[in-house]
Amino acid sequence: MAEKNSPEITIxxxxxxxxxxxxxxxxxxxxxxxxxxxxxxxxxxxxxxAFEAGADAVLVLAxxxxxxxxxxxxxxxxKRIQWVRAILDQIGMDGQKRLFIYNTAAAGEKAVKGIIKxxxxxxxxxxxxx
Amino acid sequence: xxxxxxxxxxxxxGIIRPYKNLLILGCGTCVKTCFAGxxxxxxxxxxxxxxxxxxxxxxxxxxxxxxxxxxxNEFIQESAGEAARSDAVLSLACGAGVxxxxxxxxxxxxxxxxxxxxxxxxxxxxxxTEECSGCxxxxxxxxxxxxxxxxxxxxxxxxxxxxxxDGKCEIDPGTDCAWAQIIDRLARLGQMDNLKKIIPPxxxxxxxxxxPRKLVREDHMI
Amino acid sequence: MKDLTLxxxxxxxxxxxxxxxxxCGPPRGANREVIAKKLELLRDVVDAVNVTDNQTAxxxxxxxxxxxxxxxxxxxxxxxxVVRDRNRIAIQSDIMGxxxxxxxxxxxxxxxxxxxxxxxxAANVFDIDSINLIKTVRDMRDEGKDMSGYELDVAPRxxxxxxxxxxxxxxxxxxxxxxxxxxxxxxxxxxQCIYNMDRFREWMKRAVDAGLADxxxxxxxxxxxxxxxxxxxxxxxVAGIDVPEDIINRLDSFPKEKQVEEGLKMCMEDISVxxxxxxxxxxxxxxxxxxxxxxxIVKGIRT
Numbered sequence: 274m275a276e277k278n279s280p281e282i283t284i285x286x287x288x289x290x291x292x293x294x295x296x297x298x299x300x301x302x303x304x305x306x307x308x309x310x311x312x313x314x315x316x317x318x319x320x321x322x323a324f325e326a327g328a329d330a331v332l333v334l335a336x337x338x339x340x341x342x343x344x345x346x347x348x349x350x351x352k353r354i355q356w357v358r359a360i361l362d363q364i365g366m367d368g369q370k371r372l373f374i375y376n377t378a379a380a381g382e383k384a385v386k387g388i389i390k391x392x393x394x395x396x397x398x399x400x401x402x403x
Numbered sequence: 404x405x406x407x408x409x410x411x412x413x414x415x416x417g418i419i420r421p422y423k424n425l426l427i428l429g430c431g432t433c434v435k436t437c438f439a440g441x442x443x444x445x446x447x448x449x450x451x452x453x454x455x456x457x458x459x460x461x462x463x464x465x466x467x468x469x470x471x472x473x474x475x476n477e478f479i480q481e482s483a484g485e486a487a488r489s490d491a492v493l494s495l496a497c498g499a500g501v502x503x504x505x506x507x508x509x510x511x512x513x514x515x516x517x518x519x520x521x522x523x524x525x526x527x528x529x530x531x532t533e534e535c536s537g538c539x540x541x542x543x544x545x546x547x548x549x550x551x552x553x554x555x556x557x558x559x560x561x562x563x564x565x566x567x568x569d570g571k572c573e574i575d576p577g578t579d580c581a582w583a584q585i586i587d588r589l590a591r592l593g594q595m596d597n598l599k600k601i602i603p604p605x606x607x608x609x610x611x612x613x614x615p616r617k618l619v620r621e622d623h624m625i
Numbered sequence: 626m627k628d629l630t631l632x633x634x635x636x637x638x639x640x641x642x643x644x645x646x647x648x649c650g651p652p653r654g655a656n657r658e659v660i661a662k663k664l665e666l667l668r669d670v671v672d673a674v675n676v677t678d679n680q681t682a683x684x685x686x687x688x689x690x691x692x693x694x695x696x697x698x699x700x701x702x703x704x705x706x707v708v709r710d711r712n713r714i715a716i717q718s719d720i721m722g723x724x725x726x727x728x729x730x731x732x733x734x735x736x737x738x739x740x741x742x743x744x745x746x747a748a749n750v751f752d753i754d755s756i757n758l759i760k761t762v763r764d765m766r767d768e769g770k771d772m773s774g775y776e777l778d779v780a781p782r783x784x785x786x787x788x789x790x791x792x793x794x795x796x797x798x799x800x801x802x803x804x805x806x807x808x809x810x811x812x813x814x815x816x817q818c819i820y821n822m823d824r825f826r827e828w829m830k831r832a833v834d835a836g837l838a839d840x841x842x843x844x845x846x847x848x849x850x851x852x853x854x855x856x857x858x859x860x861x862x863v864a865g866i867d868v869p870e871d872i873i874n875r876l877d878s879f880p881k882e883k884q885v886e887e888g889l890k891m892c893m894e895d896i897s898v899x900x901x902x903x904x905x906x907x908x909x910x911x912x913x914x915x916x917x918x919x920x921x922i923v924k925g926i927r928t
Contacts (some may be wrong), residue, residue: 279557318443321450325457361446363412514665556738557709557749561756561805563798564735565790565817566864573864574738598801601760601809604713604772609816 274283279303280393283323284385286334289342294382299389311343312336312350320357320372330392333374334385340378347376370395405433405497406531407519409444415493416455417513422490423462427516428495428504429480437531439517440495442469442608448495448516468604473500479507485510529621539609539616545597547588552605554581630766632729633701634786637907638813638842641902644907645926646703646782646815646844647919648675649695651686658687660694666916670923673701673730675815675909679710682742689723696727702787704728707736712752713761717771720762724781732786732815733758756809757782759787762812787811789843791828792821792867800831814841815909818848820856820868822898829904838904845899848911849918850888868919885901889918894923900926 283305286293293306305328306367309315312335323331333354338347351374358368410418419425427445435441451468456463468485470478473496482504486492491512494501498519521533521624536553543550552558556574562582566573569584589595607613637644652659667674673770674695678688694700706722711719720731735755740748753761753782761772762785769780787806791799821823825845832838850856850868854875860868861910872891879887899905912918 307434317447318450321454324454325450332467354479358453360412364451366454366458552813557735557754559735559754561754561802563793563795563802564755565788565793566737567794568864569794574740580794581796586795601756601805604757607752 276393280329280396281305281327282330282332282389282392283307283326283328284334285309285315285319285323287336287346290336290377291334291385298382299386300320302389302393304389311346312342313341313343313346315350315353317357317360321360322372324361324366325402328375329396330371332385332388332392333372333375335374337376337378350374367399370399389393404436404523404525405499405519406437406498406521406533407434407439407517408437409439409448409495409517410515412451412455415448415516415563416452418516419452419463419491419493422512424464424488424490425452426466426468426482426485426489426492428473428486428492428496429495430473430494430500431469431471432501434496434517435469436525444495445469448493453524473497474503476503476507479503483508504620537610538605538607540606545602546585547592547594547597549581549585549588551581551585554579554584558605560605561598600621630729630784632673634703634730635784635812637672639836642672642907643926644672644783644842644844645923646673646675646907646909647669647671647740647912647916648911648914649691649913650677650828651682651688651691653670653685655686655908657694660691660823661698663916664695664698664854667919668698668700670920671910673703675703675705675732675911678705678707678734678736679742680705681737682739682744684743687721689726689728692723692728693726697755701730702728703730705732705734706758707734708751708753708755708758709739709749712750713772716753716758717761717765720765720766720781721777724779724783730784730786730789732806733762733811734788740749741798755787756805759785759809759811761802767810773912784812786808786813786815788817789814789817790817790819790865791819791825793865796828799828800835800837803832803837803841804835807837811841813906814843816843816846817865818846818873819895819899820850820866822895824867826902829902832907833904842906843904844907844909845902845905846909846911847892847895847899848913849915849922850876850884851915852881852884852888853887889922892922 280302282302283386285307289309298304315333320331333350335347335350336344356370358372361368361371418451427449428439430443431441435613445467449465452465452552467487468482472478486508491514493514493516494504495516501513501515522535523531523533533553538552545583551562555562556572557564563580567580567583570580572580589597630677650662676688676692679685688704692704695702733755738744741750762783766780766782771777771778789803853873856868856873856876859866876884878888896908899908910919910922
C-alpha cells in the first residue's frame, strides 16, 4: 500500500446543519466536502465510493433527527450508515472506526474539529485505507 | 412478487474468485422492490467488491448493468454485449432470472448473488411476508383468503394444531398462526360452515412435489 | 359403541373401568434393553402404554419397532404416529405393518415442528394432517380399503386415538376440532397434561354439553411436576402447556428437595378431581423419563 502523508476524510454534510469553512479545518489531514440539500440524500453507493476514492474515514453531518426540515432526513441517514458499516465490516474494514454520523443544529467548526480529531485517533489503531 | 436477499459478501467473493472480468447484472422488477438486486444494489455491490479486492491487493474489472427483467428474452438480449465481454456474470436476479440468463448465454458462467426465497408481498415498509407456495390448486375461497398451505407451518387442511397460542405459531412468537387467522376471517365473513366438514388431503401432484412444472398455452403459440 | 376391536384398552374402557395409560419413550439409539427395562416398570400397572414417535422431533428408535417390542413382552402399546415425518404411502404401510406385529392402538398426532428437534435442517412432510390420518385409519379398519380404494387382504382393526389440547387457542374452536376428530373416527382422546383445572373443567363441560363425551372416551393427561423450575420451564417453553401462577408458587413455597413430594401430592389431588368429573373415562400419565413413579401414582388411585 502506498505511503500516505496525511489521512483523508470525506465529509458529506446537509447544508442546513453545517457551513463549509473557507479555511482548512484541521492541520495534518485532507478534508473533502460534499454538500447535500438534506441528509436523506445519503446513499450507500456514495459512501462506498468515497472510500474507493481514498478516504480513510467518512463523516456525515445531519440535522437532529426531530428537526429535519424534510421530516426524515436524519433517520434515513442513520439507517444508511448502519447498512454501510455492516458492508465495511464484511470487507474487513472496521465500519465503527471509519464511518460516522453526527447530528447537529448549525454545527460549529469547533465541534466538527473535535469529532475529526477523535476519528483520527481511532484510525491510528487500524490499517490504512486500501 | 418474488423476494430474495443478497448473499453475504464473503460468499459472493468466493463465488467470483476465479474471474477477472465481471459483469454485475441487476433486475428492475421483483428484486429491486425488496432491495436485493436493483440498480442501486448493483452499484453498491460493485463498489464493495472493488474495495474488497483493493484491500487484498487483487485486481478485477467490473461493469454494472441493470435490465428491466432478467426472466424475459426481450430484456436479456440487451445485456448480450456486456455479457460477451465478461468472464462471468454475477446476477442479482431471482433464481428464475439467473437460469434464464444461463439458458441464453450457454458459454458464460452465470453466478447467483441473491438467495431467492419466496412469493410474497410487502406488508409494510421494510417487511415482506411469504404468501403463496404455488401449489397449483388454489383453495383460498374455502379459507377466507388465507393460505394454510403456505402460512401454516404444518400445511394443515384441518387446523389449528395444539401448538397455537395467543394467535401465534409454535415455531416463532413473531409468526401468526394462519389457522387462528382463518377462523377469525371466516367468522367475520359468516362462512364458518366451510370448516364444518373434514377437508380432505391435498393433491400434491399439481405442486413442485409432482415434478418441475410447465405451462403451455397453445393459443399463444403461432 | 363400535364393534370391539381386539384392543385391551378398548375392552377396559368399554367395561367402564377408570382406565390408566402411561408413556414410554424409545431410546436415542438401537438399544432394545432401554425399552425392556421401562416396560418392566409398567407391566401389570396400567391398561396400555403409549410409545412416542420421535417426540419433539428428536431422532429416536421408531415407535413401530418399540411398540412391537412391547407386544412381544406381553404389554399393550398405543403406537403414536405423527404426520411430520411420513407421507400417506409410508403411513398406510406402517399401519398395516404395526397391526401385523400385534399393535392394536394408534394415537394420531400432528407432531412438533422439526425446528424444535435435533435435526432442524430436515425437510418435513405433513402430506396429510392428523384429522385425515384418523380418517385413514378408520377407513382402513371399517371398510378394509386403503386411500386409493384398494381392498386390503386383512384390515387393520385399530383402536383409534387422537390428542386434544384444552389449553391451546382459540379456546372456542377447540370443541369444534374435537367434534371433527370424532367425526373422522377417533375412538378415544388423550388430553395434554392438566395443571389449570378450571380451564379443563370448562372444556370438559363444553364437550359434555355438545354430546361429545358420549361418542368418545376421554382420558385426562397428567404429568407430576418435580420442581418449580420444571413448572416454569414447561409453562414458558412447551407449546400448549398452561401452568397457573399459584401452582408454581405452591411449589416455590417448599425447599427444593421437598418439591418432588409436593408435586406428586398435587398430581394425586388432580387425579381425584378428574375421577369425579363427568365425561372423564380415565387418565393418561405422562411421567417423562420417570416411568418408575407410575406404579406409585396408580396405587394412589386404586386406594
